[in-house]
Amino acid sequence: MRKLFAIAALAALGTSTAAAQSSWTRELGIEGGYAKVKPAGTGASDAINLFDIPGGSFSLYSSLGGGSVYAILPWRNKLAVEMQVTGSQLNLGGTPVTTARLGLRGDYALTPQIYAAVGGVLHYIDGLGTNETMQLGVQVGLGYRRRLTNTISGRLEGAFTATNKKLLGALDVYSIRLGIASSLGGGKMAPASRRASNRSWEPAIGFNAGYQNMHLVGTGTDAGGLFLPGLGGSLGDLGLPFAPPPTVFVIIPVGQKLALEPAADFHSYSPPGGPSVKVINLAARFDYAVSGNWYGAAGGHLVDFSPSGGGGGTTNGVDVAWGYRFHLSGAFGGRFEAGYSLTAKSSKLGTPAVNTLSMLFGASMPLK
Numbered sequence: 001m002r003k004l005f006a007i008a009a010l011a012a013l014g015t016s017t018a019a020a021q022s023s024w025t026r027e028l029g030i031e032g033g034y035a036k037v038k039p040a041g042t043g044a045s046d047a048i049n050l051f052d053i054p055g056g057s058f059s060l061y062s063s064l065g066g067g068s069v070y071a072i073l074p075w076r077n078k079l080a081v082e083m084q085v086t087g088s089q090l091n092l093g094g095t096p097v098t099t100a101r102l103g104l105r106g107d108y109a110l111t112p113q114i115y116a117a118v119g120g121v122l123h124y125i126d127g128l129g130t131n132e133t134m135q136l137g138v139q140v141g142l143g144y145r146r147r148l149t150n151t152i153s154g155r156l157e158g159a160f161t162a163t164n165k166k167l168l169g170a171l172d173v174y175s176i177r178l179g180i181a182s183s184l185g186g187g188k189m190a191p192a193s194r195r196a197s198n199r200s201w202e203p204a205i206g207f208n209a210g211y212q213n214m215h216l217v218g219t220g221t222d223a224g225g226l227f228l229p230g231l232g233g234s235l236g237d238l239g240l241p242f243a244p245p246p247t248v249f250v251i252i253p254v255g256q257k258l259a260l261e262p263a264a265d266f267h268s269y270s271p272p273g274g275p276s277v278k279v280i281n282l283a284a285r286f287d288y289a290v291s292g293n294w295y296g297a298a299g300g301h302l303v304d305f306s307p308s309g310g311g312g313g314t315t316n317g318v319d320v321a322w323g324y325r326f327h328l329s330g331a332f333g334g335r336f337e338a339g340y341s342l343t344a345k346s347s348k349l350g351t352p353a354v355n356t357l358s359m360l361f362g363a364s365m366p367l368k
Contacts, residue, residue, distance in 0.1 A: 029181025
């Protein structure tokens with residue numbers, strides 16, 4: 001009888017420990033959404049409203065709403081450590097500007113789906129006529145998470161961030177963020193030759209980061225640098241209607257060696273008393289598996305720039321790329337590719353033709 005009770009007690013302890021340990025898994029994700037940036041204590045209608053899908057890599061304000069890329073590391077029982085990062089080093093017409101948003105917080109599982117979070121934020125900027133400056137803040141959040149597919153989880157979170165008076169002044173930031181993530185643990189993905197139905201491609205969703213440079217033809221001006229995540233249409237916050245390849249992409253197999261790859265990002269910036277602007281950055285291309293993990297791609301893109309005061313319009317062009325795919329970690333696939341885009345001159349926007357060179361790293365989550 002004592003042995004029976006001992007076995008039952010050990011089983012119960014093992015079950016409770018496993019349940020506690022299952023509150024969090026190691027994950028990497030990307031997020032974006034709405035943010036209201038309000039100067040603290042003014043009592044005036046001076047808030048900046050932003051909407052970014054995903055979060056912008058270059059923005060003095062939207063990065064305060066939340067880090068575009070986040071990683072969750074289980075710690076103990078129902079507690080996990082979450083790191084958030086958004087950053088860029090942009091050279092705009094010979095003026096270097098470095099921005100970054102780093103976040104570190106603890107996430108506590110109140111229930112299997114609902115969690116609370118608290119931590120700190122560091123906002124960094126160097127350039128735009130300022131000396132190197134760091135702005136500190138605190139962040140709290142309350143969110144809902146659930147499994148969307150076998151490999152992808154999603155979350156919806158409301159958050160509040162308060163910063164000190166340095167850099168941009170004391171700010172209260174209210175945000176609603178939508179994120180998707182996938183596991184960083186587990187075994188390797190099967191190589192292309194052994195995937196289901198001998199297809200070279202599997203359905204996936206991912207995001208880009210890396211080097212992007214736009215050459216404005218006939219002006220002698222370049223704009224580019226390093227971005228995490230990719231720059232996309234983030235320059236719309238500065239009123240600039242230029243956008244390199246979109247940040248988020250989806251892989252849709254259409255044959256044994258061929259896949260359709262649509263890509264997109266969206267950014268909206270509404271300052272108080274000034275013109276708002278919306279940027280829709282779209283692209284679509286075909287990816288062809290050449291040999292092993294090497295692939296080539298060709299397609300086109302369209303950028304819609306819509307300021308509230310008029311004068312908006314669209315630009316379009318063609319894209320080519322050459323890349324290599326590999327397993328990254330857990331459920332994640334990785335890729336590295338070199339791309340070149342040609343964007344036509346736009347009389348409506350008053351912009352010259354733009355040639356864009358990209359050297360991008362991509363991380364993708366399988367849609368299964």
